[in-house]
Amino acid sequence: MLLKYGREKFSLDLPKENLLKVLKAAEKAGLEDPLKAVEHSLKEPIASKALNELLKEKKIEKLVIVVNDVSRYTPYEYMLPPILETLKKAGVKKEAITFLVATGVHDAHSEAQNREIFGDEIHENYTFHHHDCDGELVELGSLNTGNKVKINKLAVEADFIITTGVILPHYMAGFSGGRKSILPGIAGRETIENNHANMVKVMAENPPLAENPINQEMFAGAELLGVDFIVNVVTNSKREIVKVVSGDLREAWSAGIDSSAEMYEVEITEKADAAIVSSGGFPRDINVYQAQKALDHADHAVKKGGTIIWVAECTEGLGEERFERWMNEAEKPEDNIARIKEKFLIGGHKAYAISKVVKDKEVILLSALSKPQTENMFLKKKKSLAEALNYLEEKYQGNYKAYVMPQGSLTVPILKYED
Numbered sequence: 001m002l003l004k005y006g007r008e009k010f011s012l013d014l015p016k017e018n019l020l021k022v023l024k025a026a027e028k029a030g031l032e033d034p035l036k037a038v039e040h041s042l043k044e045p046i047a048s049k050a051l052n053e054l055l056k057e058k059k060i061e062k063l064v065i066v067v068n069d070v071s072r073y074t075p076y077e078y079m080l081p082p083i084l085e086t087l088k089k090a091g092v093k094k095e096a097i098t099f100l101v102a103t104g105v106h107d108a109h110s111e112a113q114n115r116e117i118f119g120d121e122i123h124e125n126y127t128f129h130h131h132d133c134d135g136e137l138v139e140l141g142s143l144n145t146g147n148k149v150k151i152n153k154l155a156v157e158a159d160f161i162i163t164t165g166v167i168l169p170h171y172m173a174g175f176s177g178g179r180k181s182i183l184p185g186i187a188g189r190e191t192i193e194n195n196h197a198n199m200v201k202v203m204a205e206n207p208p209l210a211e212n213p214i215n216q217e218m219f220a221g222a223e224l225l226g227v228d229f230i231v232n233v234v235t236n237s238k239r240e241i242v243k244v245v246s247g248d249l250r251e252a253w254s255a256g257i258d259s260s261a262e263m264y265e266v267e268i269t270e271k272a273d274a275a276i277v278s279s280g281g282f283p284r285d286i287n288v289y290q291a292q293k294a295l296d297h298a299d300h301a302v303k304k305g306g307t308i309i310w311v312a313e314c315t316e317g318l319g320e321e322r323f324e325r326w327m328n329e330a331e332k333p334e335d336n337i338a339r340i341k342e343k344f345l346i347g348g349h350k351a352y353a354i355s356k357v358v359k360d361k362e363v364i365l366l367s368a369l370s371k372p373q374t375e376n377m378f379l380k381k382k383k384s385l386a387e388a389l390n391y392l393e394e395k396y397q398g399n400y401k402a403y404v405m406p407q408g409s410l411t412v413p414i415l416k417y418e419d
Contacts, residue, residue, distance in 0.1 A: 003385070003406050004281025005366070006313030010385050012276065012404065020272045020401040023301065023411050025263045030240025034078040037244045041231065042086050045247030046255050051083075051229055055090035055160065063087070063096050064158040066181045069103045069130075070113050071290050073283055074166050075241055079231055080122060083162065094126065100154055101130045102185025105192060105320070105346050108132075129154060133189040140224045145213075147195060149221045150188030156225065163230045167245070167256040169264045169412045171296045171353075172199045173218060174209040177232045178253030183221035189346060191221065197344035203296075203356065209257075222249060234259045237280075237407050264407075267416045271303045273400040274392055277408035278311040284409045285312035287319025288369075288377070289350050294408030299357045301403045301413040307362045307395065309388045310379075310408075314367045318377075322347025327377050333359040354378075364388050 001022070002009040031037045042051040049057075065083065068074045087097065099118070101109060108130035115123045137150040138157075155161055163181035170176045184192040198213040209215055227249045234243040234256050242263075245256040279285035279294035291312035298308045318324040326348045330336045333355035340352040357363060358378040365379040366388060374381035382388040392400065405411055 001404065001406065003276070003278040003311050004285075005278065005311050006285060006315060006368075007282050008313075009281075010278075010311060010366075012385060014276065014389065014402065014404065018398075018400055018402055020270075020403050021268070022404045022406070023266045023268070023413060025237050025266070025407055025411055027236050028242040028259070028263055030236060030238065030242055031244075034075070034241040034244070035082060037241065038079055038231065038233075038246075039082040041244040041246035042082055045229070045252065046245060047251035048229065048247035051086050051162075051246070052090045054228060055087065055092060058159055060092050060159045061096055062098070062154075062158045063092055063160045064098050064100050064155050064162070066100050066102050066155070066161065066163040066186060067118070068165055068181075068185075069101050069106055070109055070117060070283055071106060071286065072166060072176070073235075073239060074117075074164065075233060075235065075239060076118055076164075078241060079164055079233065080118070083164075083231060084122075097126055098154060098158075099126055099128045100152060100186060101128060102181050103131045103133070104184040104187075105133050105189060131186045133187065133192065137188045143217060143220045143224070145194075145217060147191060147217060147221075149183070149224050150191050151182065151221075151225050152186040155182075155186055160228050161226065163227055163249075165230070165232045167232050167234050167253065167260045168410060169260065171293050172196065172202055173214050174212050175257055175260060177256065178230060178249060179215075179218040179222040181222070181230075182225055182227065183218045187221065193344055193346050195221070196346060196349055199349055200340060200344075200352070203353070219250065232256055234263075236263065237410060264410050264412055265414050266411050268301055268403070268413045269416060271415065272301060272306065272403045273303060273396060274307040274309070274402040275302050275405055276309045276311070276402060277405040280407055280409045282313070285314055287316040288312070288314050288354075288367075289319030289323060291409070292350055292353055294405070295357055295363065296353060297408055297412055298403075298405055299361065300415070301405070302361055304360045307364065307392060308357070309364045309366070309382075309385075309392065311366045311385070314369055317369065317373070320347045320350065323350040326351035330355070333378050364391065
């Protein structure tokens with residue numbers, strides 16, 4: 001069995017008697033012609049007129065296409081050409097189009113990253129703008145929760161907004177894609193922080209999607225701005241498109257959720273002593289900030305007091321300044337848990353997410369991080385998978401059961417008790 005680590009793969013040799021189950025996605029085959037599927041979705045969207053019809057109904061001088069950043073792999077080689085061709089045929093000039101990169105609170109891309117994600121031709125022929133959550137914002141008003149919605153000025157001033165994304169499980173919001181392109185994608189830091197402050201409640205209560213306060217606010221924020229058309233895809237673990245959903249913000253996104261859940265929600269009937277989890281390789285393990293989702297998923301599958309072996313390269317370190325600072329300042333995991341409840345801050349929420357797990361479970365990390373960096377997050381560093389498995393063997397004297405999660409950032413264990 002192979003576990004992805006950055007751009008490499010590690011071979012896992014776990015004794016059969018210790019393996020409880022391999023938790024893998026119920027894979028769906030990729031579409032034979034994803035380009036045609038995207039083209040068809042633009043002409044026959046969900047709960048919306050065709051994209052070309054919508055474009056012709058408006059005088060468009062400023063059109064914004066919201067796109068994901070490097071931390072969220074999106075198959076733009078299939079998604080963007082049909083969109084741009086439709087814009088061209090509808091008479092939208094190239095100069096009127098701006099690609100707004102939904103960085104949220106993340107850093108802007110380098111030129112090399114932009115070329116890798118969007119291709120040389122699109123990079124060189126269109127205007128790209130990276131969102132800045134601390135500037136260039138317009139306040140649109142307040143939600144019924146009191147959260148003030150501040151959104152990127154370019155989007156607010158646009159005559160037409162198209163959002164793009166991938167619908168995958170998300171540990172806070174339920175699923176990615178759809179409304180997430182706006183909040184947090186192109187929202188202000190304070191708006192994002194107020195929204196994400198609900199994570200403590202969400203992670204403790206695990207409410208259904210319709211009752212998830214983070215999801216509800218994301219929709220309200222996106223609808224306050226107004227989104228004209230979305231193009232979202234569901235992908236399998238090979239990053240192949242298995243479904244395309246385009247059209248109305250709510251209806252099109254909702255149509256993709258069932259397909260994503262069928263693949264990535266994995267039923268278990270008991271919790272294990274241990275889990276061996278990979279964040280899924282690059283870019284999902286580019287830093288701890290991104291790789292953490294896999295740790296959260298593994299947490300759902302392991303007993304209190306159990307052990308998690310976490311495989312995540314993290315070549316870019318922790319990935320966020322405040323996250324690192326909170327870890328430096330905490331003497332024990334409980335410090336971060338108490339701190340986030342006093343005042344929610346972006347970056348600090350990742351310190352909380354990790355601390356919540358390590359408070360009750362032992363976590364061994366295989367990564368490019370140094371031993372001091374690893375131990376500073378209350379994790380144990382091992383140099384190899386073999387060394388980590390030896391530790392597990394000695395700890396339990398061979399008497400343990402473990403789940404293996406090769407797609408840890410994607411697969412969500414759902415505990416279902418047998419009748």
